[in-house]
Amino acid sequence: MDDVDQLRRFLFENEPLRGHWVRLEESWLAARTHQSLPPAVNRLLGEALAAVSLLAAALKFRGTLTLQVTGGGSLSLLIAQATHDQHLRGIAQLREDTPVPVEEDFRALVGEGRLVVTVDAGDGVPPWQGIVPLSGNTLSECLESYFETSEQLPTRLVLSANEHRAGGILLQKLPTPSDAGEAAEGHVRDVWDEAALFLKTVQPHELLDAPLEPLLQVVFGEHDLRLFEPDRVRFQCRCDEERVASLLQGLGEAEVRSVLEEQGMVTVTCEFCQRPYRYDAIDVAQLFAVAPLPEVPGSLN
Numbered sequence: 001m002d003d004v005d006q007l008r009r010f011l012f013e014n015e016p017l018r019g020h021w022v023r024l025e026e027s028w029l030a031a032r033t034h035q036s037l038p039p040a041v042n043r044l045l046g047e048a049l050a051a052v053s054l055l056a057a058a059l060k061f062r063g064t065l066t067l068q069v070t071g072g073g074s075l076s077l078l079i080a081q082a083t084h085d086q087h088l089r090g091i092a093q094l095r096e097d098t099p100v101p102v103e104e105d106f107r108a109l110v111g112e113g114r115l116v117v118t119v120d121a122g123d124g125v126p127p128w129q130g131i132v133p134l135s136g137n138t139l140s141e142c143l144e145s146y147f148e149t150s151e152q153l154p155t156r157l158v159l160s161a162n163e164h165r166a167g168g169i170l171l172q173k174l175p176t177p178s179d180a181g182e183a184a185e186g187h188v189r190d191v192w193d194e195a196a197l198f199l200k201t202v203q204p205h206e207l208l209d210a211p212l213e214p215l216l217q218v219v220f221g222e223h224d225l226r227l228f229e230p231d232r233v234r235f236q237c238r239c240d241e242e243r244v245a246s247l248l249q250g251l252g253e254a255e256v257r258s259v260l261e262e263q264g265m266v267t268v269t270c271e272f273c274q275r276p277y278r279y280d281a282i283d284v285a286q287l288f289a290v291a292p293l294p295e296v297p298g299s300l301n
């Protein structure tokens with residue numbers, strides 16, 4: 001089976017509905033290879049990675065989309081990121097003093113908190129951000145309420161993850177033309193309600209293992225669907241020397257030198273991919289010798 005690490009887009013030929021399907025395998029394993037997480041947290045991270053892949057496909061942008069869950073339960077932070085070209089990465093962090101529920105219980109895991117979706121196009125364009133409270137009983141429900149409030153686009157999601165795979169389907173109702181008339185709009189509403197209902201019957205094992213085309217046929221069988229060519233999804237970290245150098249420069253020379261003195265070497269380890277960046281005395285000297293002075297516009301006035 002080679003339909004893993006793929007994102008597929010589909011359209012309803014005769015209705016203003018569209019969807020995206022994703023299944024992660026290699027990319028999911030690579031994303032969590034350095035993280036040792038309890039099963040319930042692991043599954044949530046997998047679902048979040050499938051979700052950002054679907055969101056990145058559904059929202060038009062170039063750059064990075066970040067889903068951040070800040071929880072008040074045993075999960076303190078979850079970050080999942082996707083670029084417009086489907087490079088994924090993610091991390092989950094636990095609160096040490098709070099036991100992780102053994103059962104898969106999203107509410108107990110996250111407690112009170114919020115979900116933030118940030119789209120960063122880079123190049124000095126201010127990032128765009130949507131925030132919703134973690135009010136749903138699943139990550140899917142929280143994301144649906146995000147779409148409701150921030151995108152005003154009716155959206156339904158199903159997500160699932162296990163040790164080996166993560167996957168999901170996102171379904172959206174597109175705006176009907178304003179001159180469509182009441183009957184046409186009523187019809188689309190009925191089609192949407194029914195399709196959304198059928199989507200929610202998709203089982204986790206179907207999301208993770210069932211071949212895509214027969215699955216879509218079973219779920220949306222009475223409609224003609226058009227399935228587009230797959231996009232490849234892969235794990236790729238965005239860390240690099242330049243980012244780490246500017247992080248250290250931001251800490252300040254005194255701080256970095258004191259770590260150097262104490263440990264003989266400054267090591268920064270990327271949280272997403274565990275790649276270590278090492279700086280010896282010469283590297284540190286270079287770091288601060290070349291550090292540009294901050295530009296403060298108008299400071300000469």
Ligand SMILES: [Zn+2]
Binds near residue numbers: 238272
């Ligand atoms: Zn990294």
